[in-house]
Amino acid sequence: MNAVAEQSLAGQPPSLNGLNLETRERIEQAVLEIFSGREFHKVSLIEVARAANVSLQTIYKYYGGKEALLFSSLDARLSELAERMVDHLQGIEDFKERLRKTFWVKLDYFVHKPQVAQLIMSSVYVNTWRKHEQYHNPLLFGTFMKVLAEGRERGILNDAVDEKILLDYIFGISWRLVQTHLHRDQGKALTDNANVYFEMLWRAIAKPE
Amino acid sequence: MNAVAEQSLAGQPPSLNGLNLETRERIEQAVLEIFSGREFHKVSLIEVARAANVSLQTIYKYYGGKEALLFSSLDARLSELAERMVDHLQGIEDFKERLRKTFWVKLDYFVHKPQVAQLIMSSVYVNTWRKHEQYHNPLLFGTFMKVLAEGRERGILNDAVDEKILLDYIFGISWRLVQTHLHRDQGKALTDNANVYFEMLWRAIAKPE
Amino acid sequence: MNAVAEQSLAGQPPSLNGLNLETRERIEQAVLEIFSGREFHKVSLIEVARAANVSLQTIYKYYGGKEALLFSSLDARLSELAERMVDHLQGIEDFKERLRKTFWVKLDYFVHKPQVAQLIMSSVYVNTWRKHEQYHNPLLFGTFMKVLAEGRERGILNDAVDEKILLDYIFGISWRLVQTHLHRDQGKALTDNANVYFEMLWRAIAKPE
Amino acid sequence: MNAVAEQSLAGQPPSLNGLNLETRERIEQAVLEIFSGREFHKVSLIEVARAANVSLQTIYKYYGGKEALLFSSLDARLSELAERMVDHLQGIEDFKERLRKTFWVKLDYFVHKPQVAQLIMSSVYVNTWRKHEQYHNPLLFGTFMKVLAEGRERGILNDAVDEKILLDYIFGISWRLVQTHLHRDQGKALTDNANVYFEMLWRAIAKPE
DNA sequence: GATGAATGAGATTTCATTCAT
DNA sequence: GATGAATGAAATCTCATTCAT
Secondary structure, eight states, X not given: OOOOOOOOOSSSOOXXXXXXXXXXXXXXXXXXXXXXXXXXXXXXXXXXHHHHTSOHHHHHHHHOSHHHHHHXXXXXXXXXXXXXXXXXXXXXXXXXXXXXXXXXXXXXXXXXXXXXXXXXXXXXXXXXXXXHXXXXXXXXXXXXXXXXXXXHHTTOBOOSSOHHHHHHHHHHHHHHXXXXXXXXXXXXXXXXTHHHXXXXXXXXXXXXX | OOOOOOOOOSSSOOOOTTOOHHHHHHHHHHHHXXXXXXXXXXXXXXXHHHHHTSOHHHHHHHHOSHHHHHHHHHHHHXXXXXXXXXXXXXXXXXXXXXXXXXXXXXXXXHHHOHHHHHHHHXXXXXXXXXXXXXXXXHHHHHHHHHHHHHHXXXXXXXXXXXXXXXHHHHHHXXXXXXXXXXXXXXXXXXXXXXXXXXHHHHHHHBOOO | OOOOOOOOOSSSOOOOTTXXXXXXXXXXXXXXXXXXXXXXXXXXXXXXXXXXXXXXXXXXXHHOSHHHHHHHHHHHHHXXXXXXXXXXXXXXXXXXXXXXXXXXXXXXXXXXXXXXXXXXXHHOBXXXXXXXXXXXXXXXXXXXXXXXHHHHHTTOBOOSSOHHHHHHHHHHHHHHHHHHHHHHTOTTHHHHTHHHXXXXXXXXXXXOO | OXXXXXXXXXXXXXXXXXXXXXXXXXXXXXXXXHHTTSOGGGOOHHHHHHHHTSOHHHHHHHHOSHHHHHHHHHHHHXXXXXXXXXXXXXXXXXHHHHHHHHHHHHHHHXXXXXXXXXXXXXXXXXXXXXXXXXXXXXXXXXXXXXXXXXXXXXXXXXXXXXXXXXXXXXXXXXXXXXXXXXXXXXXXXXXXXXXXXXXXXXXXXXXXX
């Protein structure tokens, strides 16, 4: 019954079924600012509309509802991250270096866009997110899986456990590091220490000699 | 203005300022069942009240509100986990074994009480969670910190990073493993593999030789 | 799904499924005042609620919606009229006098409660009205039909046309007289002339000698 | 601020300030069809536009709004009726016959164009209509008043009441007969009985001997 | 004349929360 | 402890109306 947010596969925000790009950015910026500071159900759509200088109806027309608005805005950011990651991997040959890069890009992204992480932490339930993670960000997910598969084939990564478990270590650690970092409000400390952190992670997932 | 849930430090659910114990268990059981299956804001208190066979007012009187009800119920479960952990650590001398035990108890707990994890995943925002984690479960948290400090002192654990970072690895990994395990609905697989998973974690946090 | 207005057969406003009588009167008074001055769709329920000093939800709970509120309020007034009519007919034996009385009571009612007529004229479509007339006011309608049937049996009324046609003359004329009277804003003129008007009506429906 | 529908005094729909005649007819036909079947506020202009195969803006440009569209369309039909009436009165000399004719033309018109009556009954409030009746159809109204004045002068009509009261009897009865006739869905019965009905009306308004 | 987008208003629904009994 | 009633807030949806192209 409602227009549904278009699937975004590329980084540049695609036009949301006819929504003016500039307007769209204003809306998603407002979403980021408001939902990152308050819990999902403490945010009213009318304030998002006002902050974005659009009418409530515009939001409903293009996004369909509160939850869809949130996830559409979030997906746009995560696509940005995925694209950034693909971009940064270019030209790196060494496997470990590739993995280190994915780790660094992720930490770096959230350090520079803390609101994206805050939004996830304050307005997205883990359960709900997991569903979206897989349906809506095959690029981000897929990029990781490809890198991991490569590592297993070359005998570099631990093969005593399922491949997805390796992903759990990477995601579990990186996301937790982002969370606590933001909670403690620590400037650049996270990326500055990225290498130390990565080496710890690496020891966990590398095949023990 | 609201009655506030009493702090629970021990494992046995203390009487919540006069709430009949049996009634309390019925309420918290209902909370577990309902909030674990639906998102926080998709659950209405009236259905919780009906499921627990109490009046809406009883909930308000003893818990104060929707969020307080959720966290009070959750805290009761987590105290159970903390208590279990303390209990299991008894008599284990070796440091690594003590840590392995904490890891195992945590995985085991959520495998046996998947609703507790589901409730967190479907009804608790990370942000909100973190606040409660620290204020309301010093026992669980403190137990971990003590074990870690001990490891650092003995030169067993990695001392290139802050102590809290080690905790991030432990919590980040264990929680993520629980999440994906439940999502994939995999019976006992998680505890069966606990040792393999722990060894990976251990390599991450142990001081490299 | 909503509580539906209870059928009112008696004159005293019955308690509307638990709605406090005093509150009910405040609401229906507000309805009368507001809907009589403005067209149905120019009235917003929130102003009715405010005028009646109740919340919007109270209205929805007890009446179910805008249209139901209007008709429930209207039915209460018309039941009053019906009851009044039955009451006034008591003790009058002569057929023509009985009919004259019904005519007079009707004109008199609307002269004294012009808002009821105004409400009908500004907020009720003839079509919608007719449906309610028959379903919801059997008393008012039935009283007339009984009087007419009696007149036909006694050979006093015109029997060249269907009985319902006689009713059309009575209702058509009386209602039109009320309308124009109110439009021209003429104090008591209508009831003062009721006899002259009735004699004209009588000549229309009596059996020609 | 709005374009206002041009006053139509003649029967042929005048070009509405530049609106193509054929288009206009399509629009007003759609209005008749749609508003006669549903209540005014249950009809959306977009469906009228679609049914008439014009854009919403055309309606706004030439009619000014929803209500204006309705009344403009209605006025066009009523002018048709007025014109028809004037036409039929030609060559009839006898006063009573002239009146009988107006009565018959009115019933006959609505019997043949039931949608016009249905539109009034389902989408026009009595109050709103009365205003338009007088401002917008001086021809229809005036024709009647002239005929009545004539009757009074010649001592044929009842002079115990105001002239307008006579009009109330004529309009009140004829309109009510039309209403119930359409409600009962009775083919030609109305015009077939027109004479009987008129004689009844005549007895009401004629000067009693 | 037409098309597309945006807006403001208000109907309706569902709840958390409060109050009184 | 329980029950019933009321309230405020916000989600959602549908339109009339306006504006720009």
